[in-house]
Amino acid sequence: MNEAAPAMLPLAISGLVALSLALAILATVWPRQAHRIGGYGAVVVTASVLTLSALFLAAGPEPESAATRVALGGWEAPLGLMLHLDGLSMTLLVLTAVVGLATSLYSLGYVHDPIERRQFWPLWLWLWAGLNMLLLSGDAFNLYITLEVVSLSAVALVAFTGTAAAVSGAMRYLLVNILGSLSFLMGVVLLFGEHGVLDLVLLEARTEIGPTERMAAVLMTAGLMVKAALFPLHVWLAPAHGSAPAPVSAVLSGLVVTGSFYLILRLWMGPFAPLATPAFGILVGLLGVAALVWGSAQALRAGRLKSIVAYSTVAQFGYLLIAFPLMLVDPEAWKVVVFFAVVHALAKASVFLAAGTLQHAAGHDRVAEMGAILRARGRTVFALGLAGVSLMGLPFTGGFIAKYLLLEAGLGTILAGSLIGVLWVVAIAGGGLLAAGYVLRMVAPAFHHGPRDAGEAVSPWMDWVPLGLAVVAAAAGFAGTLTLHTLTLTPGAP
């Protein structure tokens, strides 16, 4: 379509990586101005990601040739490092930019102590840069490095408040993350030993099913499942996400776990695709159902607002596992999974930000004692409710469209003659009810009769950003066609 777009894409990709790294480095060496660098930088990064996505769509390539690959320093694979952009990474880059921008603006109000600013912004910018690089890497070892960048900055942010709970949560998070990374690295090493290449595209072309590939698949998947908090490797999530500062929780639940899940998806659609068997799919699906039930049950009895939200992440990620057997019946369903992950991330981030505002106002986040604050802070409760509706999968939200697609895929397996499909459909539909239960626990006290107390004053950023992000999560309901189209531009995917 557009003549200039394909030529400019490689430049734009390297530019984005350079820009996000430059911001992180700049904030590190110049901490006094870190919040300004971060605030303005967030806007610039978001603008460049949106420009990049416009270029990507304007280039209008055929699905087979849609991936843009950039060899860093002119060194081609297998020796050099490749950056790799396709529909899948583009979609998640946009998600990261939107959540990242919201988190940055929110943090302008949330982190106000001058010394804490100097610590917070460099860490957050490193995390963001790590995520961008993770999504753009096409090389297994480089993925390991970016995973480490993301984990280490995320752990530091979890420990940020310095309380016993936070440091202990961060410690657990760190151990689990290093374990996951090492397991992933071991898999990478095995693949490298077998095929002598690290580039994912080259690996995919060379993979045949052998014991080494199986071993590598187990190690890498297990490592990433630990990082993505996929059931039953999720125990670290609630302590870490629950005790981190609100913007950090939003990023962890919205983006970091999604990033790990992205890698799992990428690997199983690429090099490991031949290893997926129906029995394996059913096993993963059953884990998903267990995650959904267990996570929701914990969220229904947790006493603290942020714990509820954190457990809801475990539950919602159950859908991603349930989608696995659906993908075996209908390979196209992977797009549904990505769309679900995107709308979940938007909604979850906005719920966490709203929870942060309420916690700030109340000075605690014990649900039982929050009534007065909830009654007085209608705007934040509205954001919480709107994003909650998306989590429940009710209209007019992105969650509804995602739930529609999931149900469609689930019913498709029944129509294809799979009896266990009934279980998937019941789980997908019933999960919405469980979500309604825990969302209601957070929102309903606002409707009780009782005193009102707005609590501590809240900066305008903290007041409005959760609402804005919730509106975006709802508006994602109209982005279904565009997202699915972007995702079809992923070569190698079904």
Added chain:
Amino acid sequence: MNDGGWLLLAILMSSLGPGLAIFFLPERRYGLRTLLNLGGSGTKLLLIGWLLLGVLRGDEYHFSVPLLPGIDFVLAADALSLLFATLSAVLWFVTTVYAIGYLEGSPRRSRFFGFFSLCISATVGIALSGNLITLLIFYELLTLATWPLVVHRGTPAALRAGRLYLAYTLTSGLVLFTAIVWLTLLAGAESFVPGGYLGDLATTHETALKVLFVMLMIGFGVKAALVPLHSWLPIAMVAPAPVSALLHAVAVVKAGAFGIVRVVNDVYGAEVAMELGLAAGLVVVAAITILYGSIQALRTDDLKQRLAFSTVSQVSYIVLGVALAGPLGVIGGLVHLVHQGITKITLFFCAGNFAETLGIHKISELDGVGRRMPLTMLAFTLGALGMIGLPPLAGFVTKWHLGLGALEAQFHWVLAVLVASGLLNAAYFLPPVIRGWLGERRTPWHEHLVEHSGPTRFETHWMLLFPTLFVAALSLLGGLLAGMSLSPLDWVTLIVERDYSIPGFAP
């Protein structure tokens, strides 16, 4: 397809826009809020009037945006949608005036009117939906928008009722959701067509269609309060009177009934529904609901509870008429959509006036109220007689056509149900009327309203009285002028003529 699609969008926005604005309005901005409320509902009335004329001329109105590949969000206006949309818009306007009076001085009105407007937007959205997906979207939105209204008082009882309401409606919503996705997989995301679009599948996917029909009926049946899915309705009576009025007359139960009408008429089509034996099953469920609701209504002394059970019973007339699946039955059912709406809202307004003015909640306290509040009592009498189906009131027109429809469809036993239900109606509606006019009050009235906001010029606050009298007059005229053009009966006949392609058909 013409630019008329924007008219549909404007109709939706006329309540959605003010609704969202009201949310963010400070509590004390009484004037602006009232302006937004009345402006929105007035605009909607005008726009719907315009649309009504267009549809009468035979213009097509259509608006669609793609939601997903192959699945569109479709707004369309046919004669049936206009029936429901007009009813909603008229009653919304009246109820808004009533609610402003009713809630005067009470807290959190911004929130209340915000959700109130969302609720009506969802209802009109249901009316104007062009396919099942769009209908589902607005249907679920209605669930979400009514919950805050049900729990508005914030008392433990209200919250319990709200939880029960959500449990029922969300679960049924999920059943409906699953059914619609399944149906879309089988038949595609078709628009509503008179006569249905499943004809080709009736032979190949018979079992699937039967299961789907049951799922769809469960989905819509909860809101339409079909027995045994009705228990939420009497408990949801804790809501403020205007909310109960709106829930019962227009929004929630009617949305359920309207969904059933759409499924039977425009998705399955009367023919397929008959062939698969689905219509007969629905007739039985509707008949049971009619009798059960009436019997339960007899057993309660609480006025609003009695009205609630009466709703359970009366809404099933609509379902019954549609399930009879012949032109006369459908006329009876559809016209009752309107008649039950205006009659029931009259009764609820009256109950609200009694409660608000004199603190009366029970039928046994009604003795002699006719002397203290004659106009309200008159309205109540009109409503009650209309519900019983006394000629020439609105309810009679319904029952007449339903009876003819039953004969036409060879369901003779339905006549017996209609007669029994008429007697039961009389048995539970006449006692309050008799007490009100003929009973004697020994102790002085507890002047609830006067104590709180000073003396009133009329028997109660004018914003409570006038809407009541207005809807009472409507329910009288609906029956008296049933033969006039543009009366509900005339419009319904037009729908049936168009749907059943019987030009010049007259019952």
Added chain:
Amino acid sequence: MEWLAQQLAPGLIYPTAGAILFALGLYGLIRRHHLVLRILALNIMGSGVFMVLLGIAARGEGPPDPVAQALTLTGIVVAVSATAFALALVVRLTRITGQAVMLPGPPDDHAPVDDISREEHAPSAEYDREHRE
């Protein structure tokens, strides 16, 4: 004799030893509670991975694969930084709780919440101020 030499060839013995180290490290990570021991266990796992990598690099004829060596070096750098960071966290945790073990489970419902967005919070900021001055 020849057989043994073949088995002891770096191409096989290093990967095997690496795998054993990896497994031992994992065992230690799970069984030990003292955080320093756990960090050591992770380092042993890491060494296992690197050993496998180097073994693979030395496999076959000719000089070892330089890419693998470069990767190992990078990996070691990452591991060292992660270890340093982990040890710093242990020090902080020990200073707060008096023990180098993690608190069990998620924070309980009545634990005080520290909110960096509020004025009165700040153990970490105060701590940093003290140590900077």
